[in-house]
Amino acid sequence: QKEVEQDPGPLSVPEGAIVSLNCTYSNSAFQYFMWYRQYSRKGPELLMYTYSSGNKEDGRFTAQVDKSSKYISLFIRDSQPSDSATYLCAMSKISGNTPLVFGKGTRLSVIA
Amino acid sequence: DAGVIQSPRHEVTEMGQEVTLRCKPISGHNSLFWYRQTMMRGLELLIYFNNNVPIDDSGMPEDRFSAKMPNASFSTLKIQPSEPRDSAVYFCASSSQGGGREENIQYFGAGTRLSVL
Numbered sequence: 465q466k467e468v469e470q471d472p473g474p475l476s477v478p479e480g481a482i483v484s485l486n487c488t489y490s491n492s493a494f495q496y497f498m499w500y501r502q503y504s505r506k507g508p509e510l511l512m513y514t515y516s517s518g519n520k521e522d523g524r525f526t527a528q529v530d531k532s533s534k535y536i537s538l539f540i541r542d543s544q545p546s547d548s549a550t551y552l553c554a555m556s557k558i559s560g561n562t563p564l565v566f567g568k569g570t571r572l573s574v575i576a
Numbered sequence: 577d578a579g580v581i582q583s584p585r586h587e588v589t590e591m592g593q594e595v596t597l598r599c600k601p602i603s604g605h606n607s608l609f610w611y612r613q614t615m616m617r618g619l620e621l622l623i624y625f626n627n628n629v630p631i632d633d634s635g636m637p638e639d640r641f642s643a644k645m646p647n648a649s650f651s652t653l654k655i656q657p658s659e660p661r662d663s664a665v666y667f668c669a670s671s672s673q674g675g676g677r678e679e680n681i682q683y684f685g686a687g688t689r690l691s692v693l
Contacts, residue, residue: 500684507580507667507684508619552619563609563632564682568618 467491470553470567479576483540487553487567490534494555494565497529499538502550502569511551512538543574580685582668588691594656597688600649601670609669609682610643610653619667625651626673637662658692665689 470487477483485499496515500508512527514520514536520527526539536555540547550571554564581600589595601608610622623633628645636643640659645651655662669682 505689507686509684510681513681563621563624565621566619
C-alpha cells in the first residue's frame with residue numbers, strides 16, 4: 465500500500481459545480497498537507513498549504529484535514545473551465561521544505 | 577524572480593547515452609529537490625540537498641543516477657548509461673528554510689521531459 469492514495473479519476477463536471485477531491489494516507493507522522501495543481505506539460509504549483517488538522521479557505525478553494533481519519537480534501541466552489549488540471553495532494557512529516565510524498569493526482573475536467 | 581529554471585525542457589536520446597539535466601533554484605533558497613514523474617508511479621523524490629549538501633538520496637534508482645550541487649545556484653542530475661525505463665518527466669524544486677511554516681513551500685520548475693529510445 466502506498467503511503468498516500470488518491471483516486472486518479474478522470475473527473476468531469478459541468479461549469480459551476482462543486483468539486484471534491486480527496487486523499488487518504490497511512491503514516492500518522494504527516495503534519496503538513498498541501499494541494500498542488502498541475503496543468504498539462506507544466507510543473508506543479510502550490511494551491512493550498514495546511515498544518516495539522518482543520519480547514520483553510522482561499523477564495524473558491526477550501527482544504528480540509530482530518531488527521532483522526534487520515535483523510536484530506538480539497539473543495540472547489542463554482543468550478544471554472546480554467547480549473548481543468550491534475551490536482552496532486554502532498555504531505556510531509558517535518559515541514560514543507562523536506563521531501564514531499566505525493567498522491568498520484570486526480571485529473572479534473574470542467575466542461576463549459 | 578524567474579522561478580526555478582530547468583534545462584533542457586525536452587531531451588530525446590538513445591539507450592546507453594549519458595543524459596545531464598540542469599536546475600537553477602530560486603535565488604535565496606537553500607533546499608533543492610529532484611523528483612521524477614511517471615504515469616505508473618506518480619511524482620517521487622529522487623534526492624534532495626540542504627545548503628548544497630545531499631541529505632537523502634534513497635530515491636535514486638541505482639548507480640546509473642548521480643546528482644550534484646556545486647553551488648547554491650546550480651544542480652545537475654546525470655544518468656549514465658540511460659535506459660528506456662528512465663523515460664519520465666524530471667522536476668526540480670526549491671524552497672527556503674524560513675522561520676514561519678508558510679515559508680517552507682516547494683516551488684517547482686517546468687520539468688524536463690526525457691525520452692530514452
